Amino acid sequence: xxxxxxxxxxxxxVCFSAILGSCQKNFLDINNDPKNPTDLPLTQILPIAEGGxxxxxxxxxxxxxxxxxxxxxxxxxxRVNDYIVDRFTFQxxxxxxGATYGLYSGALQDFQTVINxxxxxxxxxxVGVAQVQKAYIFSLLVDLFGDVPYFDALKGNDALNPKFxxxxxxxxxxxxxxxxxxxxxxxxxxxxxxxxxxxxxxGGDRLKWIKLANSIxxxxxxxxxxxxxxxxxxxxLITAGNLILTPADDFQIQFGTSSAPENRNPGxxxxxxxxxxxxxxxxxxxxxxxxxxxxxxxxxxxxxQLATAGSPTDNAPDFKDGRFVSFRFSSKGPNANRSxxxxxxxxxxxxxxxxxxxxxxxxGKLDNGLASGALRLLTSYQVLFIQAEAAxxxxxxxxxxxxxxxxxxxxNLRKVNAVAASVPGSVQxxxxxxxxxxxxxxxxxxxxxxxxxxxxxIIMTQKWISTFGFGIDAYTDYRRTGYxxxxxxxxxxxxxxxxxxxxxxxxPYPNSEVTSNSSxxxxxxxxxxxxxxxx
Numbered sequence: 326x327x328x329x330x331x332x333x334x335x336x337x338x339v340c341f342s343a344i345l346g347s348c349q350k351n352f353l354d355i356n357n358d359p360k361n362p363t364d365l366p367l368t369q370i371l372p373i374a375e376g377g378x379x380x381x382x383x384x385x386x387x388x389x390x391x392x393x394x395x396x397x398x399x400x401x402x403x404r405v406n407d408y409i410v411d412r413f414t415f416q417x418x419x420x421x422x423g424a425t426y427g428l429y430s431g432a433l434q435d436f437q438t439v440i441n442x443x444x445x446x447x448x449x450x451x452v453g454v455a456q457v458q459k460a461y462i463f464s465l466l467v468d469l470f471g472d473v474p475y476f477d478a479l480k481g482n483d484a485l486n487p488k489f490x491x492x493x494x495x496x497x498x499x500x501x502x503x504x505x506x507x508x509x510x511x512x513x514x515x516x517x518x519x520x521x522x523x524x525x526x527x528g529g530d531r532l533k534w535i536k537l538a539n540s541i542x543x544x545x546x547x548x549x550x551x552x553x554x555x556x557x558x559x560x561x562l563i564t565a566g567n568l569i570l571t572p573a574d575d576f577q578i579q580f581g582t583s584s585a586p587e588n589r590n591p592g593x594x595x596x597x598x599x600x601x602x603x604x605x606x607x608x609x610x611x612x613x614x615x616x617x618x619x620x621x622x623x624x625x626x627x628x629x630q631l632a633t634a635g636s637p638t639d640n641a642p643d644f645k646d647g648r649f650v651s652f653r654f655s656s657k658g659p660n661a662n663r664s665x666x667x668x669x670x671x672x673x674x675x676x677x678x679x680x681x682x683x684x685x686x687x688x689g690k691l692d693n694g695l696a697s698g699a700l701r702l703l704t705s706y707q708v709l710f711i712q713a714e715a716a717x718x719x720x721x722x723x724x725x726x727x728x729x730x731x732x733x734x735x736x737n738l739r740k741v742n743a744v745a746a747s748v749p750g751s752v753q754x755x756x757x758x759x760x761x762x763x764x765x766x767x768x769x770x771x772x773x774x775x776x777x778x779x780x781x782x783i784i785m786t787q788k789w790i791s792t793f794g795f796g797i798d799a800y801t802d803y804r805r806t807g808y809x810x811x812x813x814x815x816x817x818x819x820x821x822x823x824x825x826x827x828x829x830x831x832x833p834y835p836n837s838e839v840t841s842n843s844s845x846x847x848x849x850x851x852x853x854x855x856x857x858x859x860x
Contacts, residue, residue, distance in 0.1 A: 367451045368523045370439050375525055377432030378458060379578040380425075381418050382465070383700045384592030384677060384794060386604055389418045389469060389832070394796025396829065397789065397803055398654065398811045400605045400672070407655045407825035408814075410851060416835040428462055429478065436462075437479040450518040450531060453509030457538045460502045461702075464545055467492045468801045469832045471849065471856050474842075488844040492857040493552075496545060503538045510535050526578060537576050540569040540708050547711050548805060549858045550719055559715055560722040569708050572740055576703040580678065582696045589696040592677035592794065597689045597696075599667065606651040606669045609644045610812050615790070616646075619767070621758045624682035625741050626793055628673040632686030638668040648686065655814045655824040674748065674755065675741050676701065676794025681748070681755040695748055701795055706740065709733035710788035714806075717780055727772055730784055734765050737791035782808045804830055804859050830855045 384390045387404055392414070395402045405414065421427035439455035442448075466473045475495045477487035510531045519529035527533040543562045546555040562568065569575060581588035595604035607627050615623045629648040631638070636648070640663035643652035650668045652661055667688045674681045678698025680689055687693070713729035715721040724732075738761045745755040772783045785808035789799045803811060814824040829851040838845050 367439055367442055367446070367448060367517060370435050370442070371451065371454065371519060371523050372525055374432050374435035374439060374455065375458070375578070377426050377428070377435060378462060379580075379700055380591060381428050381432060382702065382795075382797070383590065384595065384605070384672070386591075386595050387414075387417060388591075389415060389465075390795060390797055391605060392832070393469070393800035394794070395605075395608075395654070397796045397799035398608045398610045399789070399793055399796050399799060400611070401608050401652055401654050402605045408829055408852075409826055410829055410833055412833050412836045412839050412848065414835075415832055416837060419835040420837050428466065429474075433459060433462055434479055447516045448518070449509035449512040450515040450529075453506045453512075453531070454519055454524060454527075454529075454534055456502055456506035456509065457534055457541070460499045460506065460538075461541055463495060464499055464541065465797055467495050468548070468856060469797065470834060471831050471854070472846070474844075486843040489846050496549065496857075499545060500542060503542050507535050507538050510538070526576070533574050536567055536569050536574050537703065539565070539567050540576070540703055543568060543708065544703065544711055547715050548801065550715065551805065551860060552858055554719075556719050556721060559719075563712060563721055563723045569703060569705050571705055572736070572743065575701060575705055575740075577699040577701040579699045580697045584691070589691075590678045590698040590700070592672060593679055593694060593696050593698060594691065596671050596677065597679060597691050597694055599688055599690045602664070603666060603669055603671065605672065606665070607649075607672060609646075609649075609651050609653055611790075611793070612646070612649055612651065612670070614786070619764070620790065621760050621764055622675070622738065622741055622790070624673070624684075625675045625745065625755075625758065626673050628671045628680040628682045628689055630668050630671065630686055630688055636668070636686065639663070639665050642668065648684075653822050654812065655817075655822050657823070658821040661821075672794065674698070675744050681745065681753055683753075683755075693752075695752055698744075698794075701792075704736075704740070706733045706736035706791050707788065707798070709736060710784060710791070713784045714781070714788075717777070717784065726780065726784065727769065730772060730787065731765050731769055733791065734768060734787055735761065738764070781806065782810060785809045801856075804856065807860065827852045830859065 381388065382390055384394065391402050392405045394400045395405050416422060417425055417427055419427050419429060421430045436455040436459040440452050443452035443455065463475060471492050472489045474487035475490040477484040521528040523529065539562055543559060546559050549555060580590040583589070612627060615626065627649070631648040631650060634647040638650060641660045642650045642665055643656050643658050643660045649670050650665055651670055671679055671689045673679045674695060676698055678695040680694050709729050710733040712721065712723065713726045713733060716724065716729055717726035738758060742757050745757060748755045768783065768787065772780055775783060785802055785806055788802065789809045792799050803809070814822050815827045817823050831849065831851050831854060833851045834848055839848065
């Protein structure tokens with residue numbers, strides 16, 4: 326059963342509890358400010374850390390996920406159109422700004438605090454949960470930026486200018502860290518353990534955290550398969566079977582429906598705010614891929630605000646096909662910059678908790694969607710696609726690639742149906758998806774007829790479709806394998822969609838590192854410099 330994540334409500338509860346605790350100790354102690362506690366218990370730090378992870382990895386405004394989803398052509402987003410990124414683009418998700426905590430200053434620092442305090446308090450179960458999430462975040466930072474501060478990071482005054490460590494060395498240590506996390510999670514006793522009130526992801530279920538740790542290892546081994554032989558390591562994990570293999574074990578964060586305090590999916594808030602600009606639209610390339618495949622997930626993934634194909638729009642759109650309205654990536658067309666506030670097609674029920682497209686149209690608003698769409702980070706269907714890729718390319722043990730492909734597609738389709746069934750009738754009547762097996766049969770038939778390269782493209786395409794809403798892995802997959810095939814807007818035949826810059830193989834380091842870290846090694850060219858696992 327999916328759990329609701331009350332991020333800001335959790336922070337408010339933490340603050341209230343801290344204030345109450347301080348007041349009970351000594352309200353008149355002038356050396357202690359009860360409104361600004363200097364220490365918090367593990368039970369209050371862990372949920373805040375998980376909230377920081379959720380916010381920074383969701384499809385929020387100007388975030389890493391939105392950029393990666395754009396570069397992998399799941400969505401289009403004006404902030405990174407034309408592949409234009411620089412040292413100011415990702416400052417907020419890296420280290421925060423204003424009232425926003427980034428990954429280094431927020432989630433990672435909080436997880437490290439849990440690790441330090443939990444170790445001192447003989448609470449290995451808390452330590453293990455924090456270690457798994459810390460390793461996961463660092464793996465994404467390497468995948469996106471390459472070399473990053475790691476071994477000297479999160480040490481506060483002991484390392485104010487942390488050095489940048491080699492990507493490959495960080496990966497090597499992540500495998501070790503995950504093994505240590507598994508050992509801590511397996512400890513027979515712990516002075517205190519996470520539960521449903523302190524762990525909003527797995528409710529303190531240590532077996533699920535261990536499955537996640539193993540699944541992250543499987544994912545990372547697969548991502549380096551082009552650089553070293555990882556068959557033995559992957560075979561051991563697959564044979565043991567202690568992986569995320571059912572929806573109940575999915576690594577996801579379920580948001581809520583409240584606006585006061587705000588705990589809705591940030592991607593929903595960013596894209597269904599009809600009073601301001603719509604943050605993103607669905608990529609025409611993604612839409613055309615679903616249309617060509619006859620993919621039954623289309624109305625669950627994409628909400629069309631137009632009621633009919635001939636409906637008037639705000640302005641003449643850059644791209645329109647029937648009721649679908651969007652703009653092309655790097656478009657220089659005459660309508661590229663015109664607002665399509667109340668007609669552009671929006672991200673739907675799956676992934677951000679928007680609306681199911683029942684064909685009636687209507688303006689998407691903050692009060693007419695589910696709002697609580699989950700952030701799905703590593704799921705049972707992703708693990709199946711990872712195994713399918715490995716089975717095809719390096720011949721890992723277990724099921725065949727085609728069987729794993731079918732199971733991965735089926736798992737995602739069933740997940741979409743489960744989300745559809747969870748929508749209250751008061752929000753919208755959402756039917757179950759038809760033709761699941763027919764669609765799987767069609768993809769399987771195409772797969773059987775394809776060449777080895779074509780088979781890999783089909784596996785990666787289906788994985789790309791299923792991860793709609795979390796584009797970081799899709800961006801990594803494309804840079805690793807060259808699949809799925811996505812538009813090359815650098816050398817496009819249409820002069821209206823020739824990108825200003827070439828495809829970025831990594832993200833540029835933020836300005837804070839450039840100007841404030843004396844250990845900064847220099848800014849690599851994001852358009853030519855590749856991550857260590859790339860071809």
